[in-house]
Amino acid sequence: MSGPAIEIETLSKRYGALTALSEVAFEVPRGSVFGLLGPNGAGKSTLVKSLLTLVRPTRCAGRLLDRPIGDRRTLARIGYLPEHARFPDYLTGRQILRMSAGLSKVPKKAALAKEGPLLERVGMAERADDRHQVYSKGMKQRIGIAQALINDPELVFLDEPTDGVDPEGRVAIRHIIEQMRAEGRTVFVNSHLLGEVEQVADHVAILSQGRLVEIGRTEELTHRKTSYQLRTIGPVPFELKDRFQAEGMTVAGDTIELVTENPAEMQPVIDALRATDTGIREILERRQSLEQVFLDAIHGKGGA
Numbered sequence: 001m002s003g004p005a006i007e008i009e010t011l012s013k014r015y016g017a018l019t020a021l022s023e024v025a026f027e028v029p030r031g032s033v034f035g036l037l038g039p040n041g042a043g044k045s046t047l048v049k050s051l052l053t054l055v056r057p058t059r060c061a062g063r064l065l066d067r068p069i070g071d072r073r074t075l076a077r078i079g080y081l082p083e084h085a086r087f088p089d090y091l092t093g094r095q096i097l098r099m100s101a102g103l104s105k106v107p108k109k110a111a112l113a114k115e116g117p118l119l120e121r122v123g124m125a126e127r128a129d130d131r132h133q134v135y136s137k138g139m140k141q142r143i144g145i146a147q148a149l150i151n152d153p154e155l156v157f158l159d160e161p162t163d164g165v166d167p168e169g170r171v172a173i174r175h176i177i178e179q180m181r182a183e184g185r186t187v188f189v190n191s192h193l194l195g196e197v198e199q200v201a202d203h204v205a206i207l208s209q210g211r212l213v214e215i216g217r218t219e220e221l222t223h224r225k226t227s228y229q230l231r232t233i234g235p236v237p238f239e240l241k242d243r244f245q246a247e248g249m250t251v252a253g254d255t256i257e258l259v260t261e262n263p264a265e266m267q268p269v270i271d272a273l274r275a276t277d278t279g280i281r282e283i284l285e286r287r288q289s290l291e292q293v294f295l296d297a298i299h300g301k302g303g304a
């Protein structure tokens with residue numbers, strides 16, 4: 001019971017002539033929040049559905065919660081919010097939770113005991129007895145998340161959990177995800193909202209056209225290319241501008257920008273400026289955004 005929550009040794013899926021997933025392999029550590037990113041059509045939903053036995057992979061080897069992928073007994077230990085989840089409109093939020101509990105074979109007593117706290121957790125306690133059809137998009141997603149937790153799962157898949165949700169609702173969903181991690185659950189989030197994934201995921205994988213093009217700890221990926229921006233008092237002297245540009249820096253007006261992992265590389269710049277009596281106004285360290293990592297990865301400039 002101590003292996004990674006998900007170990008994909010290889011996963012391929014073809015829909016006729018279309019290759020949706022091609023020899024994808026990665027691991028998801030237990031207790032982590034894992035973000036799977038990729039442009040539309042990259043294969044994210046196909047990957048999740050393959051793990052959940054909703055899609056039959058063309059080729060697959062690996063383990064899910066220590067059992068072979070495809071073993072349906074594992075599903076009882078998993079929670080799932082599908083993309084564009086649609087629950088019967090005539091049911092109330094509370095009834096949706098009861099329906100999911102029944103489908104997951106959660107004993108009635110245990111389900112009833114969980115219902116109240118779960119509705120509280122997703123901020124739906126007061127609206128629990130309204131019908132699904134009157135819920136806003138954000139409320140529907142929250143009920144969707146609550147039903148994914150009714151069986152007390154070790155591993156939760158959330159496919160685009162904040163799709164169509166307003167900024168306040170997104171923050172609420174992020175907090176719910178953080179709470180799941182604090183409880184020791186593994187959370188697998190499919191999303192194309194990079195900023196959000198950057199804030200919540202410990203690990204990130206990027207799919208492009210069915211292939212894994214990047215994977216790593218979110219912090220490491222965004223630290224890979226740190227840029228240092230130095231602003232001088234007055235413009236950068238001409239002779240230095242030419243030299244810095246020749247060394248690969250960007251120089252414009254009073255700003256010098258250097259992309260490097262090593263902050264010590266700024267020292268010769270500072271020395272050269274001092275030698276010409278050029279004052280330094282400020283030096284800023286900027287991490288690469290996950291958006292830049294993503295764009296580099298899908299355009300073939302990633303480091304994986």
Ligand SMILES: Nc1ncnc2c1ncn2[C@@H]1O[C@H](COP(=O)(O)OP(=O)(O)OP(=O)(O)O)[C@@H](O)[C@H]1O
Nearest residue numbers: 015018020038039040041042043044045046047192
């Ligand atoms: N049932 C299916 N039959 C045929 N092709 C499919 C089927 N499901 C998905 N595809 C194709 O497989 C590819 C991957 O689709 P998938 O839905 O997994 O991508 P995604 O990354 O989840 O996209 P999105 O972000 O738009 O939801 C796409 O080209 C899609 O058209």
